[in-house]
Amino acid sequence: MAQMSYREAVKAAIAQEMRRDESVVFIGEDIAAPGGVFKTTEGLQAEFGELRVRDTPISEQAIIGAVAGAAMTGLRPIAEIMFSDFFAVCWDIVANQIAKTRYMTDGQCSFPLVIRSANGGGSRFGAQHSQSVENWAMMIPGLKVVAPSSPADVKGLLAAAIRDPDPVLFFEQKSLYGTKGDVPEGEHVVPLGKANVLREGSDVTIVALAAMVRHAMKAADTLQAEHGISAEVIDVRSLVPLDTTTIFESVSKTARLVTVEENPRLCGWGAEISSIVAEELFWDLEGPIVRVTTPHIPLPSADALEDAVLPSASKVVDAVVKLAD
Amino acid sequence: MAQMSYREAVKAAIAQEMRRDESVVFIGEDIAAPGGVFKTTEGLQAEFGELRVRDTPISEQAIIGAVAGAAMTGLRPIAEIMFSDFFAVCWDIVANQIAKTRYMTDGQCSFPLVIRSANGGGSRFGAQHSQSVENWAMMIPGLKVVAPSSPADVKGLLAAAIRDPDPVLFFEQKSLYGTKGDVPEGEHVVPLGKANVLREGSDVTIVALAAMVRHAMKAADTLQAEHGISAEVIDVRSLVPLDTTTIFESVSKTARLVTVEENPRLCGWGAEISSIVAEELFWDLEGPIVRVTTPHIPLPSADALEDAVLPSASKVVDAVVKLAD
Amino acid sequence: MSNDTGQLMAAVKNAKAPDTDTRLELYRQMQACRMMEQRAYDLFMQNLIKGTSHLALGQEAVAAGFGVAMREDDYTFCTYRGHNHTLVRGVSMTGILGELMGRECGLLHGKGGSMHLMDIEKGAMGSYAIIGAHMPIAAGAAWSAQYRKSGQVAVCFFGDGTTNIGAFHEALNFAAIWDLPVVYVCENNLYMEYTPIGDVTAVENPGADRASAYGLEPVLVDGNDADTMYAVAVAALDKARSGGGPSLIEVQTYRHGGHSRADPGKYRPDEEVEAWKKRDPVITYRQRLLDEGVDAAAIDAIDAEQSARVDAAEETARNSGPPPLESAYKELWADGSSSWRR
Amino acid sequence: MSNDTGQLMAAVKNAKAPDTDTRLELYRQMQACRMMEQRAYDLFMQNLIKGTSHLALGQEAVAAGFGVAMREDDYTFCTYRGHNHTLVRGVSMTGILGELMGRECGLLHGKGGSMHLMDIEKGAMGSYAIIGAHMPIAAGAAWSAQYRKSGQVAVCFFGDGTTNIGAFHEALNFAAIWDLPVVYVCENNLYMEYTPIGDVTAVENPGADRASAYGLEPVLVDGNDADTMYAVAVAALDKARSGGGPSLIEVQTYRHGGHSRADPGKYRPDEEVEAWKKRDPVITYRQRLLDEGVDAAAIDAIDAEQSARVDAAEETARNSGPPPLESAYKELWADGSSSWRR
Ligand SMILES: Cc1ncc(C[n+]2csc(CCOP(=O)(O)OP(=O)(O)O)c2C)c(N)n1
Ligand SMILES: Cc1ncc(C[n+]2csc(CCOP(=O)(O)OP(=O)(O)O)c2C)c(N)n1
Numbered sequence A, B: 001m002a003q004m005s006y007r008e009a010v011k012a013a014i015a016q017e018m019r020r021d022e023s024v025v026f027i028g029e030d031i032a033a034p035g036g037v038f039k040t041t042e043g044l045q046a047e048f049g050e051l052r053v054r055d056t057p058i059s060e061q062a063i064i065g066a067v068a069g070a071a072m073t074g075l076r077p078i079a080e081i082m083f084s085d086f087f088a089v090c091w092d093i094v095a096n097q098i099a100k101t102r103y104m105t106d107g108q109c110s111f112p113l114v115i116r117s118a119n120g121g122g123s124r125f126g127a128q129h130s131q132s133v134e135n136w137a138m139m140i141p142g143l144k145v146v147a148p149s150s151p152a153d154v155k156g157l158l159a160a161a162i163r164d165p166d167p168v169l170f171f172e173q174k175s176l177y178g179t180k181g182d183v184p185e186g187e188h189v190v191p192l193g194k195a196n197v198l199r200e201g202s203d204v205t206i207v208a209l210a211a212m213v214r215h216a217m218k219a220a221d222t223l224q225a226e227h228g229i230s231a232e233v234i235d236v237r238s239l240v241p242l243d244t245t246t247i248f249e250s251v252s253k254t255a256r257l258v259t260v261e262e263n264p265r266l267c268g269w270g271a272e273i274s275s276i277v278a279e280e281l282f283w284d285l286e287g288p289i290v291r292v293t294t295p296h297i298p299l300p301s302a303d304a305l306e307d308a309v310l311p312s313a314s315k316v317v318d319a320v321v322k323l324a325d
Numbered sequence C, D: 001m002s003n004d005t006g007q008l009m010a011a012v013k014n015a016k017a018p019d020t021d022t023r024l025e026l027y028r029q030m031q032a033c034r035m036m037e038q039r040a041y042d043l044f045m046q047n048l049i050k051g052t053s054h055l056a057l058g059q060e061a062v063a064a065g066f067g068v069a070m071r072e073d074d075y076t077f078c079t080y081r082g083h084n085h086t087l088v089r090g091v092s093m094t095g096i097l098g099e100l101m102g103r104e105c106g107l108l109h110g111k112g113g114s115m116h117l118m119d120i121e122k123g124a125m126g127s128y129a130i131i132g133a134h135m136p137i138a139a140g141a142a143w144s145a146q147y148r149k150s151g152q153v154a155v156c157f158f159g160d161g162t163t164n165i166g167a168f169h170e171a172l173n174f175a176a177i178w179d180l181p182v183v184y185v186c187e188n189n190l191y192m193e194y195t196p197i198g199d200v201t202a203v204e205n206p207g208a209d210r211a212s213a214y215g216l217e218p219v220l221v222d223g224n225d226a227d228t229m230y231a232v233a234v235a236a237l238d239k240a241r242s243g244g245g246p247s248l249i250e251v252q253t254y255r256h257g258g259h260s261r262a263d264p265g266k267y268r269p270d271e272e273v274e275a276w277k278k279r280d281p282v283i284t285y286r287q288r289l290l291d292e293g294v295d296a297a298a299i300d301a302i303d304a305e306q307s308a309r310v311d312a313a314e315e316t317a318r319n320s321g322p323p324p325l326e327s328a329y330k331e332l333w334a335d336g337s338s339s340w341r342r
């Protein structure tokens, strides 16, 4: 095991895959010579050269169009969209072209590409640089959607995403870039579509994603210590494919479900999981399904306000305690 | 009452509001001289002149940017996005600018604008001209979202949307344009945020929107006639604001909920309603919450395939019967 | 627009007429397009084609000129008005008509429809129905060819109206700075749907007058002349293949019918329609070949051959059934499924 | 780029120096910007400003030239690098610094932050943080002014890097065809973030070399010269106000610091930074005024006055508390609430 930051794991995954496969190329704004505005890609151009790691203009439609065209014709490109909020300026090519073309052509072509992006709040960047937009991606048929919570998963899931024959939107949580963790030495690949049971428990299942996972884990500690409630914590990791098997196993056991989402409330991924459980596992439930989300508002930028509105461990504790009452 | 088509009701609403308010202006592609590709706006330019009803280039970002800037500075503009799929080419201005600016500036400015768009499938137009994207809009804090099912509601809700001080995305279901119905004579305005109980029933609540409403109504007939099941049918009409009061009243009575959505499954509006009910009305439920949706796929274009995948009355009947078992 | 005619305009000016085989091939492709599109129109009228469809009757010389000039492994990217561009790559006519009719024999087995034809084996990389989107995608295919050193060129067709959308601008700048082997062909048919292009465009020639914004040569040619189209195609393909980077070519042409099935095209002055019909690319080219001494029998043979081809394609498509319903649930993912859960 | 200098370039060439009052006002505005931005930098270093911030140190002449030339009811649209453009409209400095610090006294009560300053009462119509978006929005405000016959003009500032995004293209075409009273000002500071603009742009002058694509005059002027900026602003505002339609003005300037707080700007050659610092718009203008006989005392008084103003603004902002938490749940809708349900 090596200690590595979430940020370093991004580079490690890309380097691992570029070394083994010449067809992997990587483009984006300020990702090459400058090494990325979040310093996630430093040194890649030095190692892999100017043809494989290239800076682009501020032309998100061109960037995403370019990786789409390249993926259709034999490459395995990676694109960076600097902040996930900027998916909005190239959403047509993501959601209408890349996601649909394989289906529309009944499988004539694939899009083995990855779009990485810095997602989420907590950095006081204001409403246009802080969104959690994993639900934007989840709602589009034809996109795979991954959001890791630890350096090991960044490396393993990003490697798997690059190898995947389908388009993957890979959400890196910007508030986690500085966090560290153990990452297995040598080649490391974590299959997509497998949720991770991070903590076993018997009274309630807490399902979380990305930055919310640490809140869920902390809440579970508090619940155990202060309320005698045994919480099982599941890191969903991948919204599409969604590992309903693991979630169902847990909820069948605990009979209670709480989801913790960073996205604003309406049509968040927690709503989908809630609706699946309410439909397919209803008779196993012994209480309401509770969602902890950012309220349905844009994110304010002042630190005091941003902290007040984002989900937190204590909000999760409150929700679970209320549910257990 | 006057008989009017869904298509004609669009024009009637715009004309009604343009007559009473000089600040209402209307722009879009082929909406003025040509009267719209769906013939929804014929005659408006003739009545209101070239300055109030204007054709634009194929520049959706410019169109939406223009109505945003106009709304901030004293007008009440209406824009047409020809097919709702094309929201993807201007999503930044809709979701990041229009939706967030009032909040970010703590209320310094409003966006009293309406963006109308032809939404939904059933016309064999293929995957890029058939989407139901009302959930794209619902998930963005700061947008109001309306989708009428009848000519009367088209007129009344569109008029209300034009008068509303906030940005409203108004989804016209293209498969309904040719349908006819009674519309009250004279000024007609239907408040936003009020669901419509179209049929009372006691055994199950069916919640539907836009084109799905007629499937729900037909299913309710069949359920009564063939299965002795009494279904209450609610036309949600407005996703934001969402009339949870009306839905809750119904579900408290029937104890069973089925949602019928045209959007593809994941993160559809039905998921949100399901999750709200599973959280707040759990103890009133006597069975699973069932969602009938288009599967999580793009829409195929061949008539046989498109008909097979879209929700239908018989799929709703099946879902309810299974639930009642 | 600069007065400098540059490399492509010079090539067009100096081009000799192609040899007779090439000219007959240009005629064959145009006639194939013409007859297929006319048949598509008839099938609509019989309600055998549902939904919508955008015919390119009158614009055949553009597709043919490029189709004949392109290398087999080059890439074509086109729009909803892309039946011709697809056909000239050697794609099955049965597959095209079958797709329009939503039949199992369709190129995409009914899952795409009229606006989304693709035959990737033939380099027909898809027809895109949202304005502008395919322009950066074509740049991406060209980038891939450049990276793989394959010598392939991507050709991307689009309309005059498309020059006003953001993706046009991003794609051209991107292609220019990376010297990508891509040829952008703006088919100026004077209208974006029902609106005259001049009403919504700040310059007179929507493609040519913007080339300099990307450091490119302004190119404006007669899109109804198959010889010209062939010459400009050869020059632009050569330039791209030899590392000379992208081109933006505006061609002037006209669609004989309305924008789409729903449109009778009444907003166009009669004289305008008449004038352009006199410049019908198929009829005028036929006459030119005859005038310049090409054997009438050879031309007649092409007419007969293509007429039979269309009949056969229609016949096969009519006899093909609807696609199996299971196919609606297939091929979202590379594993062949559409499952979103594990 | 055409050689024709046209109306705006002619106006700049023929402009006389403004009168002394105007020049002192230009200097005052530049000094206010300079001191405020420097203070913002210091407050960062003390961790009193969180998140990010994009300073425009070195680019003061652009904001000042327009600020002084604009009518009170004209509209300004700017970017995340918009503190100066906002300030010169007469906006409270306390409100700006308070907003950067996330305090209750902030212009937006902490809900927007450094990238989103707005003071609609002053015509400061917002700072937009996603590249390009404000360009069509500015066109919209200009359209509204045109429709209301108010005589207002919208001025929209953006960077060199912004000329490569789709919204730039759509906004300019749109403004041109409707003859909208909007002035687009491209501040070419040589870099888009850390990347030299020449590496990612197909033309040398990203704004001026593209004007002709919209039928506009190419305009390229010295953005570090307040007199020039004032002259071009007056000319473009006049043109717009009198129905002459939009302008696209490229100004050459330089930011003294990095792109944002996180960036030390090391990718820039030392000589380049040095050369541009010699052309510091505030210092050189001060010297010019002295050289041309303006009273030194008047200039010193401005320095002292602005220095006191910044101190006072900082003091007030420091003493202002965090915004009340309830405000996070307010003002999503015009009714003041953020409720999505009934
Ligand atoms: C983004 C987007 N906006 C609008 C449309 C609707 N639309 C389809 S074709 C068309 C006109 C295109 O005109 P042009 O580019 O000249 O091509 P032509 O149809 O003449 O071949 C429009 C507006 C679309 N498909 N995509
Ligand atoms: C659509 C979009 N893409 C990328 C960014 C990230 N970004 C912020 S500023 C910037 C550089 C802008 O350069 P320029 O337009 O020259 O303005 P300057 O910062 O030099 O004033 C970039 C790429 C963004 N905010 N929006």
Ligand SMILES: [Mg+2]
Pocket: C159, C160, C161, C187, C188, C189, C190, C191, C192, C193
């Ligand atoms: Mg056209």
Ligand SMILES: [Mg+2]
Pocket: D159, D160, D161, D187, D188, D189, D190, D191, D192, D193
């Ligand atoms: Mg710059």
